[in-house]
Amino acid sequence: MEAKTKAPPLPLHTVRSMPQTTFNRVFASVYACAILALLYHHLISLLYSKTIVSFSITLILLISDLILAFMWINTQSTRMYPVYRQQFPENLKKVLKRNDYPGLDVFICTADPYKEPPISLVNTALSVMAYDYPVEKVSVYVSDDGGSALTLFALMEAARFASHWLPFCQKNRPMDRSPEAYFKSSNQILSPDTEKIKIMYERLKTKIKRVLERGKVDEEFIKGAQEYEAFNKWTDKFTRQDHPTVIQVLLDTNKDRDVTGHQMPNLIYVTREKSNTSTHHFKAGALNVLLRVSASMTNAPIVLTQDCDMYSNDPQTPLLALCYFCDPDPAIRSKLGYVQFPQRFHGINKNDIYACAYKRLYEIQPMGFDGLKGPHYLGSGCFFSRRVFFGGPSALLAPEIPELHPVHAVDKPLQSKSSLALAHQVASSNYENQTNWGTKIGFRYGSLSEDFLTGFHMHCEGWKSIFCHPKRAAFLGDAPITLIDLLSQQKRWTHGVLQVGFCKHSPITFGVKATGPLMALGYAQSTFWASWTIPITTYAFLPQLALLNNVYIFPKVSDQFPWFLLYLFLFLGAYGQDFLDFVLDGGSAKSWWNDQRIWHVRGLTCYLFGSIEFLLKALGLSSFGFNVTSKTVNDEVSKRYEQGIFEFGVHSPMFVSLTMAALVNLISLVHGVFQVLKDGNLEEPFLQILIAGFAVLNCWPIYEAITFRTDSGKMPIKTIYVSIFLTCCIYLVASFIL
Numbered sequence: 001m002e003a004k005t006k007a008p009p010l011p012l013h014t015v016r017s018m019p020q021t022t023f024n025r026v027f028a029s030v031y032a033c034a035i036l037a038l039l040y041h042h043l044i045s046l047l048y049s050k051t052i053v054s055f056s057i058t059l060i061l062l063i064s065d066l067i068l069a070f071m072w073i074n075t076q077s078t079r080m081y082p083v084y085r086q087q088f089p090e091n092l093k094k095v096l097k098r099n100d101y102p103g104l105d106v107f108i109c110t111a112d113p114y115k116e117p118p119i120s121l122v123n124t125a126l127s128v129m130a131y132d133y134p135v136e137k138v139s140v141y142v143s144d145d146g147g148s149a150l151t152l153f154a155l156m157e158a159a160r161f162a163s164h165w166l167p168f169c170q171k172n173r174p175m176d177r178s179p180e181a182y183f184k185s186s187n188q189i190l191s192p193d194t195e196k197i198k199i200m201y202e203r204l205k206t207k208i209k210r211v212l213e214r215g216k217v218d219e220e221f222i223k224g225a226q227e228y229e230a231f232n233k234w235t236d237k238f239t240r241q242d243h244p245t246v247i248q249v250l251l252d253t254n255k256d257r258d259v260t261g262h263q264m265p266n267l268i269y270v271t272r273e274k275s276n277t278s279t280h281h282f283k284a285g286a287l288n289v290l291l292r293v294s295a296s297m298t299n300a301p302i303v304l305t306q307d308c309d310m311y312s313n314d315p316q317t318p319l320l321a322l323c324y325f326c327d328p329d330p331a332i333r334s335k336l337g338y339v340q341f342p343q344r345f346h347g348i349n350k351n352d353i354y355a356c357a358y359k360r361l362y363e364i365q366p367m368g369f370d371g372l373k374g375p376h377y378l379g380s381g382c383f384f385s386r387r388v389f390f391g392g393p394s395a396l397l398a399p400e401i402p403e404l405h406p407v408h409a410v411d412k413p414l415q416s417k418s419s420l421a422l423a424h425q426v427a428s429s430n431y432e433n434q435t436n437w438g439t440k441i442g443f444r445y446g447s448l449s450e451d452f453l454t455g456f457h458m459h460c461e462g463w464k465s466i467f468c469h470p471k472r473a474a475f476l477g478d479a480p481i482t483l484i485d486l487l488s489q490q491k492r493w494t495h496g497v498l499q500v501g502f503c504k505h506s507p508i509t510f511g512v513k514a515t516g517p518l519m520a521l522g523y524a525q526s527t528f529w530a531s532w533t534i535p536i537t538t539y540a541f542l543p544q545l546a547l548l549n550n551v552y553i554f555p556k557v558s559d560q561f562p563w564f565l566l567y568l569f570l571f572l573g574a575y576g577q578d579f580l581d582f583v584l585d586g587g588s589a590k591s592w593w594n595d596q597r598i599w600h601v602r603g604l605t606c607y608l609f610g611s612i613e614f615l616l617k618a619l620g621l622s623s624f625g626f627n628v629t630s631k632t633v634n635d636e637v638s639k640r641y642e643q644g645i646f647e648f649g650v651h652s653p654m655f656v657s658l659t660m661a662a663l664v665n666l667i668s669l670v671h672g673v674f675q676v677l678k679d680g681n682l683e684e685p686f687l688q689i690l691i692a693g694f695a696v697l698n699c700w701p702i703y704e705a706i707t708f709r710t711d712s713g714k715m716p717i718k719t720i721y722v723s724i725f726l727t728c729c730i731y732l733v734a735s736f737i738l
């Protein structure tokens, strides 16, 4: 009889390899052969091409397919070892007494009260303050890059409301600890208490809204001398780009009590000093200031970074992270840099028309990385060990002053004169001059995707990370609900990752040595995603323009039989596997269809324009900042979004390239079909007609937006005219050449 092996005592976590791993590996070998065959086919055609035109066409196809192959190889790296993890926080109490829980400093970033509604920041702050975690160990630091008194006001109100909200959560233990989510959910406990606190929350909302509408905090809203003093710092000279540091302790765990007399977590508002003469490094700069300010006040060993819209959806989340940070095995603990939770979003419409659930980026890819050195840092929902910001696991890089050292114990009260003085000193705009901050210490500078760059450097230094993907989303944030917001966000990302791809420490050079080839390729998949613009643009225009001129560029259905099948296999194989990844991660078939559509859209828009921005910046011709994604909603726009209607509405060069592709494909499809009906030859143009037909299906929302629609989200008339004009131009040029 087989001896039963005893389960190891009390696991805090387990890891399993994903069921599709073997299939992925076998399929990768088969697909690799198919790619080689295609490249061989292109080379042969290139050698035997008779005209300069056919030579050029084959060359363009070869380049496009080489890029697709390069990106395919990169993608495989995260398909070789995908893993799935589970945590058992209930076992935590066996290894850790409640008193020994490590301190937790939560960093929340906000940058503009008009693009990022303060009420959503308030909800994020309240939701983490109400974590199932010893309150006296939690400190919430809010960084306000907008330098706005309105944000401070909202947080002061939040602090007051927290004294009711925290005991309410303590008593009723709801899963939703963001009041907005709680009062929207169907799990509310019906009681006079709930009614009372709901009214309070509504009042808080109206107050914040009124102050926001007025654009300033009127005296009637200010309570007491202390608040008065705080708002007095907003003098006439105080502007967003030029102002002194303001640090305001709104709740102090050692002093403030909630309405039932219990302790509350610390809540601290920080707007760092800004001046027109120094650079601020956007979010990475803000986070580094928080790292230092928090070091001078609490210096907790665990740090959680949050975007202002990403509220906690599960009060147990920090315990899941502790399952790793408090692992009894020192070998695991000493190398663990961070535990990343996926970014997930609320309010996404039924079939996710803009694919802004980012399943691939935020779930599938990190699970693939997780079997290697761990997921990349996603910018929000990430628990760091503070130590990770100061050099590799075996080579501590001490900061310039001992108080910022990751294990320095703070022995002074939060609001002591010396703590506050130090906090102001380290938040000043020239503090980082001649220090390692941003280069070797803290969050790294030099990319608009600071998260990506920072995680990459940590992996290069030898740190590991963990992907924690519980069923119930740990955090929920806002996703863009208009196409232009989505594309602008991705344009910034494209620019940001290219900065990483082409710097001294690029994944494909430095990264291969530092992290090993598979990790490096995984990183390269993101850094070079802009290169997809070349094959996507090629396949969106070249076969179609050729078809319009009755030039056939792909193998015939019958006589070059295997080549035609090869094309079909390559197309269906890539698509099929992509579909499988998506559906296995819980996506529906319709959302997958939308996801592949948006991939094409990105190829024609933000990948292209993001690369152009990157080039302009690299050549010193222009500068680009961090354009914050709007999180406000307009009723009409959100209604259309709910109905699954695409939102164009504004003129943008990105919509021009998109409309041009839509027009060219439609015209060439009509022409191709007409031609087939006329002379019965379907064999030669078949693949080209198929591609155009596929594109037309994908472009359906664009045709609607340029023809039938009358609402304000339709394609602007200017965009349509410019696109028609440019389409005619490229048609004429193509006819002349072909």
Ligand SMILES: O=c1ccn([C@@H]2O[C@H](COP(=O)(O)OP(=O)(O)O[C@H]3O[C@H](CO)[C@@H](O)[C@H](O)[C@H]3O)[C@@H](O)[C@H]2O)c(=O)[nH]1
Binding pocket: 109, 110, 111, 112, 116, 143, 145, 281, 282, 283, 286, 306, 307, 308, 309, 343, 378, 379, 380, 448, 449, 450, 451, 489, 492, 493, 496, 626, 627, 628, 629, 630
């Ligand atoms: O100068 C700035 C600019 C932005 N932010 C904050 O950065 C966060 C992310 O900005 P958002 O406009 O929401 O960008 P997204 O593209 O949605 O953010 C994703 O991409 C960013 C990198 O481009 C990461 O920092 C984010 O964590 C990640 O969610 C927000 O909390 C902002 O308040 C700042 O603090 N200072």
Ligand SMILES: [Mn+2]
Binding pocket: 307, 309, 477, 478, 629
């Ligand atoms: Mn965001």
